[in-house]
Amino acid sequence: MMHAIDLIRKKRDGGELTADEIQFIVRGAASQAIPEAQLAAWLMAAFLRGLSSAELDALTTAMRFSGVTFDHAGLGCVTVDKHSTGGVGDKTSFLVAPIAAAAGLAVPMISGRALGHTGGTLDKLESIPGYRTQLSLDEARRVMDECGATIIGQTKDLVPADRVLYDLRDRTGTVESPWLICASIMSKKLAAGLQGLVLDVKTGSGAFLRDYEQARFLAGLMVETGERAGTRTAALMTSMDQPLGRFAGNWIEIAESIELLAGKRHPLSEDLLELSLILAGWMIHLGGKAKDAEAGKAIASEKIADGSALGHFRKMVAAQGGDLDALYKGFGFHRPKFRRELLAERSGIVQRVDTTAVGWAVQRLGAGRERAGEAVAAHAGLEVHFKIGSRINAGKTLCTLFAEEESRFEEPEKLLREAIVIGDEAVQPPPLVREIVTAENACSG
Amino acid sequence: MMHAIDLIRKKRDGGELTADEIQFIVRGAASQAIPEAQLAAWLMAAFLRGLSSAELDALTTAMRFSGVTFDHAGLGCVTVDKHSTGGVGDKTSFLVAPIAAAAGLAVPMISGRALGHTGGTLDKLESIPGYRTQLSLDEARRVMDECGATIIGQTKDLVPADRVLYDLRDRTGTVESPWLICASIMSKKLAAGLQGLVLDVKTGSGAFLRDYEQARFLAGLMVETGERAGTRTAALMTSMDQPLGRFAGNWIEIAESIELLAGKRHPLSEDLLELSLILAGWMIHLGGKAKDAEAGKAIASEKIADGSALGHFRKMVAAQGGDLDALYKGFGFHRPKFRRELLAERSGIVQRVDTTAVGWAVQRLGAGRERAGEAVAAHAGLEVHFKIGSRINAGKTLCTLFAEEESRFEEPEKLLREAIVIGDEAVQPPPLVREIVTAENACSG
Numbered sequence: 001m002m003h004a005i006d007l008i009r010k011k012r013d014g015g016e017l018t019a020d021e022i023q024f025i026v027r028g029a030a031s032q033a034i035p036e037a038q039l040a041a042w043l044m045a046a047f048l049r050g051l052s053s054a055e056l057d058a059l060t061t062a063m064r065f066s067g068v069t070f071d072h073a074g075l076g077c078v079t080v081d082k083h084s085t086g087g088v089g090d091k092t093s094f095l096v097a098p099i100a101a102a103a104g105l106a107v108p109m110i111s112g113r114a115l116g117h118t119g120g121t122l123d124k125l126e127s128i129p130g131y132r133t134q135l136s137l138d139e140a141r142r143v144m145d146e147c148g149a150t151i152i153g154q155t156k157d158l159v160p161a162d163r164v165l166y167d168l169r170d171r172t173g174t175v176e177s178p179w180l181i182c183a184s185i186m187s188k189k190l191a192a193g194l195q196g197l198v199l200d201v202k203t204g205s206g207a208f209l210r211d212y213e214q215a216r217f218l219a220g221l222m223v224e225t226g227e228r229a230g231t232r233t234a235a236l237m238t239s240m241d242q243p244l245g246r247f248a249g250n251w252i253e254i255a256e257s258i259e260l261l262a263g264k265r266h267p268l269s270e271d272l273l274e275l276s277l278i279l280a281g282w283m284i285h286l287g288g289k290a291k292d293a294e295a296g297k298a299i300a301s302e303k304i305a306d307g308s309a310l311g312h313f314r315k316m317v318a319a320q321g322g323d324l325d326a327l328y329k330g331f332g333f334h335r336p337k338f339r340r341e342l343l344a345e346r347s348g349i350v351q352r353v354d355t356t357a358v359g360w361a362v363q364r365l366g367a368g369r370e371r372a373g374e375a376v377a378a379h380a381g382l383e384v385h386f387k388i389g390s391r392i393n394a395g396k397t398l399c400t401l402f403a404e405e406e407s408r409f410e411e412p413e414k415l416l417r418e419a420i421v422i423g424d425e426a427v428q429p430p431p432l433v434r435e436i437v438t439a440e441n442a443c444s445g
Numbered sequence: 446m447m448h449a450i451d452l453i454r455k456k457r458d459g460g461e462l463t464a465d466e467i468q469f470i471v472r473g474a475a476s477q478a479i480p481e482a483q484l485a486a487w488l489m490a491a492f493l494r495g496l497s498s499a500e501l502d503a504l505t506t507a508m509r510f511s512g513v514t515f516d517h518a519g520l521g522c523v524t525v526d527k528h529s530t531g532g533v534g535d536k537t538s539f540l541v542a543p544i545a546a547a548a549g550l551a552v553p554m555i556s557g558r559a560l561g562h563t564g565g566t567l568d569k570l571e572s573i574p575g576y577r578t579q580l581s582l583d584e585a586r587r588v589m590d591e592c593g594a595t596i597i598g599q600t601k602d603l604v605p606a607d608r609v610l611y612d613l614r615d616r617t618g619t620v621e622s623p624w625l626i627c628a629s630i631m632s633k634k635l636a637a638g639l640q641g642l643v644l645d646v647k648t649g650s651g652a653f654l655r656d657y658e659q660a661r662f663l664a665g666l667m668v669e670t671g672e673r674a675g676t677r678t679a680a681l682m683t684s685m686d687q688p689l690g691r692f693a694g695n696w697i698e699i700a701e702s703i704e705l706l707a708g709k710r711h712p713l714s715e716d717l718l719e720l721s722l723i724l725a726g727w728m729i730h731l732g733g734k735a736k737d738a739e740a741g742k743a744i745a746s747e748k749i750a751d752g753s754a755l756g757h758f759r760k761m762v763a764a765q766g767g768d769l770d771a772l773y774k775g776f777g778f779h780r781p782k783f784r785r786e787l788l789a790e791r792s793g794i795v796q797r798v799d800t801t802a803v804g805w806a807v808q809r810l811g812a813g814r815e816r817a818g819e820a821v822a823a824h825a826g827l828e829v830h831f832k833i834g835s836r837i838n839a840g841k842t843l844c845t846l847f848a849e850e851e852s853r854f855e856e857p858e859k860l861l862r863e864a865i866v867i868g869d870e871a872v873q874p875p876p877l878v879r880e881i882v883t884a885e886n887a888c889s890g
Contacts, residue, residue: 008618012492036482041617044489047457172486173453 004028004038011045019058026062029168030161036168043165043174051179053224059179060225063187066161070108070137071193075145077106080287082279083189084200085215086118086208088359089243089384092200093121093151094257095276095304096283098312101148102303103280103296105287108144108192109151110158114368114376117206117359119248122153123367127251127378131322147316159188178214182221186229196232196286198279199223201437204241204430206355212237216435223442232286234293235437238275239430242353242388245272249367249381249402255330261310268387275432277301293436336379336402340409347394348422350386357419358382361412365403377404382412386420389427449473449483456490464503471507474613475606481613488610488619496624498669504624505670508632511606515553515582516638520590522551525641525732527724528634530660531563533651533804534688534829538566538596539702540721540749541728543757546593547748548725548741550732553589553637554596555603559813559821562651562804564693567598568812572696572823576767592761604633623659627666631674641677641731643724644668646882649686649875651800657682661880668887677731679738680882683720684875687798687833690717694812694826694847700775706755707775713832720877722746738881781824781847785854792839793867795831802864803827806857810848822849827857831865834872 002024010017017025025042028034051059072079082096097107111133114120122133133153135143143150154163162184169175189197201209201219209215219235226233246268247256259266260273281290281297290296303309318324326333362368366380383400386392399416401409447469455462462470470487473479496504517524527541542552556578559565567578578598580588588595599608607629614620634642646664647654654660664680671678691713692701704711705718726735726742735741748754763769771778807813811822828845831837844861846854 005616005618008489012489012618035616036480037485037613037617040482040485041489041619044453044457044486045493045618048490048493168482171450171480172482173450173457173490174486 004034004042008038008042008045011042011049014049016052017055017058019054019061022055022058023062026059026066026161029164030066039165039168040172040174043169043172043180046180047174047177056179056182056221056225057228059183060186060190060229063159063161063165063183064190067157067159068137069191069193070110070140070158072106072108072141072144075106075141078195078287079106079108079193080196080283081107081109081189081192081194082198082200082283083185085202086115087202087240087244088118088206088355088362089245089248089253089272090119091124091245091253091257091272092276092279094254094313095260095309096280097149097151098261098309098316099276099280099300099303100283100287101312102308103284103289103299105148105283105289106144107149108140109149110154110188110192111151112154114363117356117363117368119250119253119362119368121151123376124250124253125151127254128317129323129326131317132320135320143316143319147319148312149316150320151316154188159191162187178218178221181218182225186222186225190226190229190231194231195288196283197226198282198286199233199235200279201235201237202240203237203434204239204355205353206240206243206359212434216437219437220442223437223439227439227442233439234282234286236279236282236433237435237437238433240355241430242355243358243384244275245269247381247383248358248362249365250376250378252331252334252379252381252383252402255334258310258313258327258330261304261313263304268384271387271432278433334379337404338402338406338409340401340413341397342399342401342413342416344392344394344396344398344422346422348392348424349427350388350390350392351421351423351425351427353388353421354419357415361415361419364412364415365401365408366405380404380408387429389429392422449479449487453483453487453490456487456494459494461497462500462503464499464506467500467503468507471504471511471606474609475511477609484610484613485617485619488614488617488625491625492619492622501624501628501666501670502673504628505631505635505674508604508606508610508628509635512604513582513602514636514638515555515585515603517551517553517586517589520551520586523640523732524551524553524638525728526552526554526634526637526639527643527645527728528630529645530647531560531653532647532685532689533563533800533807534690534693534698534717535564536569536690536698536702536717537645537721537724539699539758540705540754541725542594542596543706543754543761544721544725544745544748545728545732546757547753548729548734548744550593550728550734551589552594553585554594555599555633555637556596557599559808562801562808562813564695564698564807564813566596568821569695569698570596572699573762574768574771576762577765580765588761588764592764593757594761595765596761599633604636607632623663623666626663627670631667631670635671635674635676639676640733641728642671643727643731644678644680645724646680646682647685648682648879649684649800650798651685651688651804661882664882665887668882668884672884672887678884679727679731681724681727681878682880682882683878685800686875687800688803688829689720690714692826692828693803693807694810695821695823697776697779697824697826697828697847700779703755703758703772703775706749706758708749713829716832716877723878779824782849783847783851783854785846785858786842787844787846787858787861789837789839789841789843789867791867793837793869794872795833795835795837796866796868796870796872798833798866799864802860806860806864809857809860810846810853811850825849825853832874834874837867
């Protein structure tokens with residue numbers, strides 16, 4: 001007979017729990033058989049003691065199978081996915097999912113909502129009139145079968161243990177543990193039975209994990225956990241030192257993505273396009289459709305050039321109820337009630353950006369939410385007219401702000417003015433990808 | 446505005462909490478304003494990170510003043526007390542409280558019940574027909590005023606934060622922290638506004654803290670915490686390698702104590718008498734009635750020799766409703782329904798005793814309880830006919846077992862047979878007091 005108290009003591013004293021013991025905790029969490037106080041004590045002990053590889057695998061596996069899984073073994077398709085640790089202006093999902101689908105892969109992407117200073121893939125998609133993110137797993141499977149990709153929200157019956165544990169971690173100061181973050185992310189990704197997974201692990205001023213070493217450690221854990229579970233996994237250590245692309249918000253991010261899928265380029269969207277092609281290249285490679293990521297990237301470029309990626313995106317939007325007319329209009333459909341220009345107060349070169357503050361500015365404009373369950377404004381957000389290293393003249397527009405109420409501008413303007421640092425030094429833009437972590441170099445232990 | 450989550454994170458990351466922050470947690474625990482899950486996470490972080498001296502003082506103080514205090518500032522008396530970390534056959538309270546009272550001190554002793562393998566002072570006292578342990582603080586104050594000593598149970602309004610936190614620690618694997626143990630013990634003792642306090646910190650096979658270094662660390666923390674709070678405090682590191690005295694149970698422990706108070710000695714009670722005199726000597730010294738503990742011990746011996754200690758004990762028992770007739774009868778009042786002799790299977794010398802197992806045997810005989818709230822048998826228990834180093838002949842009685850039901854004997858017999866190790870080597874009995882910890886040598890930091 002297992003008792004939670006013994007497992008708390010074992011972890012507290014630095015012992016290694018067996019897979020059965022970890023499963024007891026995860027099941028007890030999901031079924032509420034173990035009281036929150038005991039789970040909280042166990043989580044804090046795990047936070048401070050860390051987990052061994054075997055414990056991490058056991059935790060990830062127990063969480064993965066705590067509910068139904070979204071497995072496609074019978075569909076005769078190769079499934080791949082991409083996961084990002086979250087950023088500002090990060091809209092790569094809208095490019096990589098249809099690109100991979102166009103390359104003959106299946107993408108069962110389960111996404112999240114705006115959280116804190118970062119935007120939410122679901123909120124962005126819901127700015128397309130009619131787009132439904134809350135599909136049943138059967139509906140989602142049909143969309144994927146038909147369109148090659150589906151982007152949906154978490155369902156109640158998928159990895160329920162993560163919902164319980166994440167909620168508790170949020171209240172008990174046990175969120176920022178690399179092992180617990182890894183188990184939370186990987187259990188949800190592995191529940192989709194993927195053949196290949198590319199992780200976009202962001203660092204820099206707008207990332208949740210700003211410290212490079214910590215982010216690298218997490219990336220190693222995730223790659224090892226994925227590989228040990230039989231999913232080919234790679235992680236890209238990418239820069240979140242400034243917003244990705246030109247826009248941050250909801251509809252304007254969709255519009256920027258459609259432009260790129262349609263082959264229309266813009267100097268300030270080049271980083272977004274490049275990162276999307278690299279990520280898609282890895283998906284195509286890990287899914288077995290290219291001998292390496294470089295070859296995958298070339299295929300990704302082709303899928304944009306021949307229009308097939310855009311076709312897959314439109315097809316998916318239509319299948320999930322989205323209005324294709326709005327999609328055709330792109331920026332023409334952008335209709336915020338109010339606009340405000342933020343002008344440069346001095347001439348010079350953009351030195352650095354506090355991207356977390358930029359994210360909060362976007363949230364305060366109405367594109368994000370203060371608390372779970374709140375509605376977001378589809379057309380609120382920000383256009384950024386510079387990159388780190390850009391030369392700016394005094395009086396020229398740094399950012400254009402969009403909101404549904406005029407009173408929304410004051411705080412974001414202040415945040416942005418402090419967040420964007422203009423100086424005299426010449427600055428090299430930060431590298432888009434700092435390191436690629438694969439099974440060969442993951443080595444977190 | 447303080448938030449529990451920030452204080453969890455601060456402790457988790459090794460920061461030092463301010464006194465206000467610690468008070469916020471303690472008040473939140475007592476008022477249930479902070480949810481158990483958050484308290485549990487904080488307790489585990491404190492368990493694994495430890496507390497600084499300032500944090501320990503703040504925790505002890507906040508707990509001490511979380512309810513009413515049992516302070517005697519207006520009574521014109523000098524209050525002293527003794528606390529034991531718990532053992533088997535430990536009945537020193539029944540000797541030291543009346544001895545200190547006879548020496549002109551006031552002893553407001555708040556005691557506990559049987560817990561696990563250790564006996565409970567209150568359970569033992571309640572084996573005296575009529576003795577009431579649940580007095581109000583006003584009643585207890587009157588008894589102490591009249592008799593010099595009172596031994597009562599914890600009341601609901603005294604240190605309520607400890608009750609909440611201890612209960613939670615018990616469920617979340619955060620009991621065995623020296624800092625949390627120190628705050629729990631010292632907050633309750635300091636709530637009685639003591640001038641002097643002697644701590645009996647037990648180590649060895651029957652102690653909660655078996656490891657000497659851990660127990661010594663706890664003793665140092667408690668002495669420093671007491672001294673910093675203005676209470677003269679000393680700790681004796683004592684042996685719990687075998688039961689203390691001849692008897693372990695309820696009434697038989699009272700009877701053994703009365704014999705000693707009456708000046709009747711027995712070779713197997715000598716360790717109990719000696720430890721009681723040493724402890725009482727420290728109480729008398731710390732209470733300012735003797736220049737050192739040695740002089741205090743001499744006074745303690747006098748108070749037994751002149752019968753005044755026994756007189757104070759009888760007076761206290763009568764004042765708390767106890768039947769003096771039973772007390773006069775002593776062992777003559779001992780009336781267990783069943784007795785069983787445990788015979789030595791071989792001749793030899795007692796090498797060592799698993800005193801925790803002996804304690805469990807006493808508990809299973811009916812003298813202790815399986816769970817809180819259960820009744821205990823007043824006349825169940827154990828007489829021990831040896832000490833470590835005693836020569837025993839095969840077939841002679843090792844222990845006499847007492848119980849109210851014959852079915853109670855089987856398990857204790859088995860436990861005792863395994864617990865008492867007889868061999869051929871000559872063995873030195875363990876020293877009664879291994880070290881004395883005072884302000885001069887406490888140095889826990």
